[in-house]
Amino acid sequence: xxxxxxxxxxxxxxxxxxxxxxxxxxxxxxxxxxxxxxxxxxxxxxxxxxxxxxxxxxxxxxxxxxxxxxxxxxxxxxxxxxxxxxxxxxxxxxxxxxxxxxxxxxxxxxxxxxxxxxxxx
Numbered sequence: 001x002x003x004x005x006x007x008x009x010x011x012x013x014x015x016x017x018x019x020x021x022x023x024x025x026x027x028x029x030x031x032x033x034x035x036x037x038x039x040x041x042x043x044x045x046x047x048x049x050x051x052x053x054x055x056x057x058x059x060x061x062x063x064x065x066x067x068x069x070x071x072x073x074x075x076x077x078x079x080x081x082x083x084x085x086x087x088x089x090x091x092x093x094x095x096x097x098x099x100x101x102x103x104x105x106x107x108x109x110x111x112x113x114x115x116x117x118x119x120x121x
Contacts, residue, residue: 012037013056013078017070022086022104028068028076038066038078043090045100053105055090057098063091075103 015036018025028036040058047053056078068076078087085106092098 010039010041012039013042013080014038015066015068015076016079017068017074017076018086018104019073020075020102020104025074025077027082028070036066036068038062040078040089050111051107051109053107054085054087055100056087057090057092059092060094063089075101077101077103 015028015038016025017028030036038056038058039062040056043055043057044052045055070076076089078089085108086104088103088105089101090098091101
């Protein structure tokens with residue numbers, strides 16, 4: 001497995017919560033009804049079989065500041081829009097290590113074309 005940064009600088013994306021199997025999801029909103037967004041970096045996780053998936057890397061301190069609340073059984077996930085692929089968060093810890101949050105992922109393949117399943121309301 002290798003990790004590739006997809007952006008040269010930090011970016012901001014939105015947060016939604018979804019069921020692990022992808023059967024239901026909804027955007028997260030703050031107390032004023034605004035979409036919750038978070039700052040981090042998009043990265044690509046390349047696997048040995050020429051497939052990959054994308055993650056949104058966030059510092060643990062930034063993620064914790066958001067105090068993201070979601071229904072039981074749902075998992076917070078990143079997305080730029082409602083037709084984005086399924087992506088997951090990568091949380092970077094102060095000691096330099098990181099971990100991937102659970103969640104539904106869209107896998108892509110660099111060798112052969114495939115059908116991609118998008119999220120949509």
